[in-house]
Each structure stands twice: as structure tokens, then as C-alpha cells.
Amino acid sequence: MLKRTFPSPEVLQRFPFGLADIAVILGTLVLLALIARVGAGTLVSFVPPDVVPGVSLDPANLPYYAGRSTLRMFIALFFSTLFTLVYGYIAAKNRLAEKVFIPLLDILQSVPVLGFLSITVTGFIALFPGSLLGLEAASIFAIFTSQAWNMTFSFYQSLRTVPQELEEVARLYRLSGWQRFTKLEVPSAMMGLLWNAMMSFGGGWFFVAASEAISVLNQEYTLPGLGSYVAAAIAAQNLPALGWALLTIAVVIFLVDQLFWRPLIAWADKFRLETSASAEIPESWVLDLLKTARLPYLVGQLLTPVSETINRFLSSLTPPNSSLPVDSNQQTVWSDRLYNFILLVVIGALLVIELHFILTTVGISEVFKTFWLGLLTLGRVLMLIVVATLIWTPVGVAIGFNPKLARLLQPVVQFLASFPANFIFPFATLFFIRTNISIDWGSILLMSLGAQWYILFNSIAGAMSIPTDLREMAANVGLRGWLVWRKLIIPGIFSAWVTGGITASGGAWNASIISEIVSWGQTTLTANGLGAYIAQTTQVGDWPRITLGIGMMSLYVVGLNRLFWRQLYELAETKYHL
Template identity: 80%
Template sequence: MLKRTFPSPEALRRFPFGLADVAVILGTLVLLALIARIGAGTLVSFHPPDIVPNIDLNPRNLPYYAGQSTLRMFVALFCSTIFTLVYGYIAAYSRRAERVMIPLLDILQSVPVLGFLSITVTGFIALFPGSLLGLEAASIFAIFTSQVWNMTFSFYQSLRTVPKELDEAATLYHLSRWQRFTKLEVPSAMIGLVWNAMMSFGGGWFFVAASEAISVLNQQYTLPGIGSYVTAAIAAKNIPALGWAALTIAIVILVVDQLFWRPIVVWADKFRLEQSAATEAPESWVYDLLKAARIPRTIARSLTPLGEASNRFLSLLMPPRESYPAEFSRHRSDRIYDLILLLIVGVLIAGALHFIIATVGLSEVFKAFVLGLLTLLRVTVLLIFATLIWTPIGVAIGFNPKLARLLQPVVQFLASFPANFIFPFATLFFIHSHISINWGCVLLMALGAQWYILFNSIAGAQSIPTDLREMATDVGLKGWKRWQKLIIPGIFSAWVTGGVTASGGAWNASIVSEIVSWGHTTLTATGLGAYIAQATEVGDWARITLGIGMMSLFVVGLNRLFWRRLYRLAETKYHL
């Protein structure tokens, strides 16, 4: 007779799989199945000027539409992260490249999403003939342009303000450029980069409708997604459909926050630059689940030899530099270089002016300038109020882990919820309350732009070492003295990044905020944003060029005269 035996508790603990591993495997399989199911919709045949099938307002279609939009958002976020790391690094450590790349970043940030769509839709369709991939690529590129500039500014500024003692230690140990990048530069920028990526992802929802329901150059293109669903619901005056869309996007934002952003925030907390541990670390059940699972650790161990070999190879390709100066010195060749750049820019501006004046006349240029001044006034009012309201709230969240755990999902939800989903209800309110859209559009712009200041304030406050906060408390710093001696210097660099990106975001948001519709009723503010939107819809290339050029001129001028000086102050005075 065979004796039946059962494994002991010790043997069970040695079993290669646990409940956490089962959850990770099932979650991975479900994720891959969803990506395959949603991604299959991008491979359908499409031949312009064919019309993509109309959006069905049946709420049963919303999960699929939401999945399509979310997949586009994550593809755009991946591209934005790669661009940020490469572009920000080159701009931070190449003197000559910095003179071109940072002004170019100012200009690109100022170009509205509709401007990119006007230029790229036809090209992407031609790149993928006979396939919907062209429209998908154009939509993803539009979302990319709404995400990437904020992240790039943050990473660039972090590289320029790496703590001096850590920079000297890396030089002393002769770390290669690759080792310095992975061991010092990216970790020191991680907290700001994560919070700015979170903000960029949330801000991307703002332009989902514009990127999925594309109306440029007298052509209408519609992709299945929650943004195009809302556009169709607005056109049909279908309030129940708008309500279902709002509920769906709220669920998507909360799920993405719990499954993606919250674990990343917890993981990034280990990159805090301080000597004493944080009083209370952030928590995430997904992060705890991944740490408890054995499969991720097993996979990581199996890939360790490959990772080490890659690090050695990249370190050989990128040997140490002699120095990493905080300030670039100017040479005679730099002045010649700047003169050549100035001549090139001058030729381009002269060509654009000749085209504009020859087609629309000098009076139209003056009109666009005046409209730009009106939009500039709205942007300035928005920045002042956003700073006064959200900076103290951001500092409170960043200093208090309990408050951060409670409010981080809330602010993530508020920042991620597409403000233009609220526009139809705001339009109805303006109509019935007889509020002028010239003032109401400031509120609509704020719904999309104010969060840059909040998220950067949170990141800046979290980056202030705990030991400095404890020291400030021990010496009795309170009230305004605490702000003056600790908080403002500590968050100044992050706040400048938030301010410059909020400014660019507000200019971009003016495109969809200065002209809003409900059914056949359209409210139009007097401003440069409405001017560009109207020109883009009818395909007026001369006025599109004039409007985008004028907006770029305002944004770049403001950055050069105001924000760049604050950046220099942050680099030279207000950083650890």
C-alpha cells in the first residue's frame, strides 16, 4: 500500500510560484490580449478621401473607444520619454547644440497641436498608403507634441542643476558618460521627470479630441476613440452620451493611476537626494505585488549578464569627459556660430513675412499681433492665479506623505480629466448666464494649463531633502520665513519648469478655449487662438502660417525675456 504524502509548509514556501506570481502572469496575459484586440483596429484598410465609419454613440462601444485612446496615449508617452532623454541630454551638455535646441524647443512648444496636424496629416497618410496606420500615426504624433515639451524642459533643467558634490564625485571616480547618465543624471532627475510625465500624460487627454476628430484643410478625418465620441456627442447635443463618456474617462484615469502611475511614484521615491530617510514612504499595492512576486526577480537575474555586457559596451563607446562645466564659456567661434544662426533665422523669418504680406497684407499682420496681445493678457492672468492657488497646495502635498497618498489620485484625476470634455457644459453655462466668452475662456484655458504648476510644485517639494526640512523646523522657521529660506529656494527650479510649460500649455489651450460650440451654437472670443482655429478649419494656409508664427513669436519672446532669466537664476543660485 502506497503511503500518501503532502508537502510540508517549508516545501510550500520553496514552491517556485505564489499567488503574487499568478496575479502577475494573469495580469500580463490580460494586458497583452487587450493590446492585441485594440491594436487590430489600426490595421484596417483606408483610402482617402474615404470616410472612416461614423462613431456609434451607443455606450456599449465606450470600452473599446477608451482602449483605443489609452493605447495611443501610452505609445505617445513612450516616444516622448525617448525624445526627452536624448534631446535633453544633448541640449544640456553641448554648448553649441544648446544655443539651437533650447530656442527650438521654445518654438515647438508654442506651435499649437492643430498646427502640427495641418502639416503632418497628409504626410502620414502618404507614408502608410491604403492603411489606417497613417491617421493613427498622425493622431499619436499630435498627442506626442502635447506631452513631450514639458518632460524635456524638466529633464534639461535637472541635468543643469545636478548637485555639485555628486558631479565632482562622478568625475573623481572617472565614470564614463554612460555610467554618469545611468548612475547620476537620470536618478537625480527622476522625481521631477516622473511627475512631469504624469502631468504630460494627463495633459495629453486634453488634445485627444483634436487628434481623433481631425478637421484640417477642409477635410474631415475621424478615428475611433473616446475623443471622437465626445466630438460626435457634442455635435448631436447628446447629453446622456457625454455623461457616459465622462464616467468612462474617469474610470480609465483611476485605473491608469492605480496600475501605472502610483507604482512608478513609489519606485521613484528611492531616488530622493538626501542623507536621512523620508518620514513616510509612499505606498502602492501593485508595487508591493510586483515585489512579492518571484517571476520578475527571476527574469531580472537571468538578464543581468546581458545588462552588464551592454553597460560595458556603452561605457567603452562613451568614455569619461574631462569636465562638466555648470556654465558654458564663450569663445570667438561661438560668436561666429551665433551670427550664422541669426542669419539663417533671419532668412526664414524674411521668407515667411514675404509669403504672409504677399497673400494677406500688412494689416492682417497687425491684426494678428493685437489678437496675440489679448491672448497674452489671458495667459498672464492665468499664470498669476495658478501660482497663488496651486503652489502652496503642491508644497503641502509634497511635504506630507499622508496627504500625498490621499490627494495624489485626486489631483491626478483632475489634471488628467480632459478639460474640453467639460467645455460643452461650460458653453451652456456661459450661454444661459450671459457670461462673455472673452472672460470665460480664461477659465477654460486654466482647466488645461494650471496643473503644470501644481505638479512641478509637488515634485520640487518632494525633492527638498528631509534633513533640510527637519533642520528648518529645529531652528524655528515658520510662516513666510520658512518659505523665504527653504521652500522658495527648494522648489524654484521646478516652479520655473512648471511656469514655462504652463505658459506654453495655456497658449496651446487657447486654440480650443477661445472658440467653443454646443450643437450649432458657437461662442468665439477675440484672440489669437480662435484666429488659428478658424484658419485651420477652412485650410487658409496664409493665415495658418501667420497665426502660428505670431504665437511662436509671443511664446519665444516671453521665454527669452522672462523665463530664461529665471532658469539662469535657478542654475546659479537656487539649487542644492
């Protein structure tokens, strides 16, 4: 087994003063220079219907294209994290807001990325007149919609399952709302949030190609990036260019893992809810370097007065509440009645509008057609969830429980989850063509390449969140085989698995749009399903059918969430949490 070769903090401290600081300074300057170089390309002038310079298949351009795509991904991740903390907190803490925010989140998750892109791109261009920033913002927003929902579901569920004894300690110490948020709620949600952020970041690569090739005002605009490069290579049937792109994305994923995600994993280990020490802790040479350098500590000391002032100000706005939460039954009944009345009015109005739209545009027969296509796609989604659960849940638990296995497999699964599955679609399409495999079945495999990782990553996060002392106690009393799964593992990871299942389901519906219709050169394979229907109508610009397809997909996703996944959420909140 390979061991870490980078010196430990103790060894580094024996080096001459400033060696680690020089490394940190040089690394920071290089990072800033790269951001400035890549970001300069977003500030060029652009006025529709001008044409953005096309993507060159020269491999020498790949580092620049990789930088442009990676910068978009990190900007989208920043806004996804901000959205997660605000939206998830409000939904978890306000009962009336929860009744609106969570169904709305179901709907937002069900709307395909292409649907967001088609609706918002014109607005972003108008927001930044005369600049390419409008197209860049539209691309970043599309990536944001592929990242934010998964993270928000995870954070919301973590807030709803904070251990009751920790809630009582927070009231006992009279923590303000801001202190509870920063000292209790975010730390307790950190493990699940971090793993879902990694999954969301990897899932964002899946839609990079769609977000970098934008159609607006009957004109195609292609932004420089890895996704657009792959799309151009597929159109040209250029296998060498596709191979160079795959190598480039592999290097990018490795660098992001080593320089960003691995330090975060090692840092976040301190937030695990433990009463005994972990057997082994994650390691990161970047985190060791930052701990050894004096500069980060000095910068932190300089910023301490500012952070303390901000903390005092926000704490004063959210005074502590030491009393137990009071929920008046009468008030609850009246709020539920008001909510149900408003919901009925809204649903009634939407039904009237939808009925008028159907009768005046597509007709009733088209509705039945999309409903049937939705059933076909639903069957693929359910099959994916069942198979992914049976395969990846045991793998995730093994990685979460075994530190040695985690060191070996965690980088592998992280790489596989981050690798954009649609980059492999051309090879899968060639395989389907030459083996005469129906795309009706092959699309399930293509959908799983992007959606199955939600279940794996949440299973890992759930297993890692089970305290070590509970696992030791289960071993001491002799729990083995199925008994340990029924008594410890399934209850321990249930909440995380539900989050993984609901986001994998939404991801699979989204992935169906690019999985049920695939191309290689002039050959196109099309499956019978709602995803292919939306992709085809989007390509020809048939807005009535685009609206009908997206609406039908939203109806399926929301219905599945409300009838199935929401019941499992309630079970996790009431029975299966610490």
C-alpha cells in the first residue's frame, strides 16, 4: 500500500523559517494569475447576433478550455452553497415556509437543466448588455441548477435530524440564533453537506456540454470550454481529440481532488459526532502545509477582530431563546387550513391555465402521449434506483466504516463520480450501434453513469456519521451479518440514503434528456421516453411541446417525491436518527 510521501507538520516545522509560507504565497499567486488569465476571456464584447469564435480541436487549447470550464464550476458551487445555507435553513426552521419551499424544491429539481437554460439565457444577455458575461452567467446558472438541489436537500434533512441532546445544550448555554447556526447546525450537517457538495460538483460536469452550447434567438453560441470541445469532437467524429479531452478532464479532476476536496475532507473530520476518537483520520498534504505555514495563522489573527464584530452583530439580531419550542395545536390547525386553502386555489388556477393551454395549442392526445412517455422513463428511473441501491449502498458503508479501504477506494469513487459521464456517451453509442443493443435499454446504463453516485456518496456520508462507539458496541455484543445491518447500519444511514435516493431520482430524470437520445456523427439513437421528447422539441424550438414536456416531467418528479420520498423523510425524522 502506498504511503504518504509529503512531510508531516512536525517535520516541516524543523525546516528554515518561512519555507512553508513561501510555498503558500507562491501557490496563491499562481492561482490568482490563472484566474485572471482565464477570467479575462469572459470580459470580451458581445452583442447578439454576433458570433462567438468557435472551438478549435487543437489539443494545445485544452488547458485554457479546462480553465474556463473549471472556473464556471467553482463559481456555480459558491452560489449553490450560499443558496443551500439560506434556503435549507428557512425550510427547516419555519413550518409554513417548509410547506412552500420543499414542494418548490421538488419542482425546481424536476425542471431539466435545458429548461432553465432556454428560459433564462435571454434575461442574462439583457442583464449584461454588450458583454460576453451574459452568456457566461447563463452557463453558470445552468451548472448551478445541476448542483444546488442535491446540497439543499442534504442540508435541510441534516437540520431536521440534529440530535435532541445537542439542541438542549444549545438552549442551556443560551446560544443566539447565529451561534446555533455556526456552532451546532452547520457543523452537525458538515459531513453530509461536504460529500453532497462533492457529488454536486461532479454532477455539474455532466451538464457542462449543454451549458456551454447555448441556443438563443434562433442562433447557436458556443462558449470555450471542455464541454463544447467534446461536443465539437463528437460532431467531427474525431476520436484522437476526444481522447485528449478525456485525458484533460482526468487531470483536472485529480488536481481539484488533491488541492480542494481532500483538504476539506481532512478538515471536516473534526465535525463528526463522536464520544471516542476515530481509528484513523483523513490526511491531506495541502492541509498539513497550511497548518505548518505561519502566514495563514497571522492572516487569521488579523481578521479575528473583524469576524468577532460580525459575530456579535449577527448574534444581537438573533437573541437566544432558552424556552422549549411551543407549538399550539389550534394555531397549527388554522395554519394548515389556510395553507390547504391557498394550495387549492393555486392548483385550481393552474389547472384552468393548463387546460386552456392544452386545448388551444397541443391538444388532449399530446397530453396522453407525454404521460405514456413519462411512464416509460419512470420505469427506467425506478430500475436505476433499485440496482444502484443494491450495488452501491454496501460499497458506501464499507468505505465509510473502514479507513484503510477508504484510503484506497475514496479517490477512485471520487474520480468516477466527478468524471462527466456524457463524455463516455460517444463510446457507449458506438458500442450500442455495433452490438445492436436497443437504446431503450441502453439509456438506463447511460442514466446510471450520472445518477448512481448520489446513492454511493450519501451512503458513505451516512456510514461516516455513525459514531465509532456505536459500531464498537455492536461488535462487542456480537452483531453480525444481516442483524448488524438491521439494527445499526440501515437505521444509521437511512436519512442519508433517502437524500441520496431523492437526488438520484431527480438526477436520473434530468439525465434522461441527454441519455434517451444520443448521437455519433450522423447516426442518432432515440429511445421512447419523456427525456427524448423534451430534447427533440427543444431542438426544433416547439415551445408548446417543450412546456408540456417539462410540465409533465415536473408532475412525475413532484408526485413521486410527495407520495414516496416524503414519507421516507418523515420516517427518518421521527424514527431513524440519533
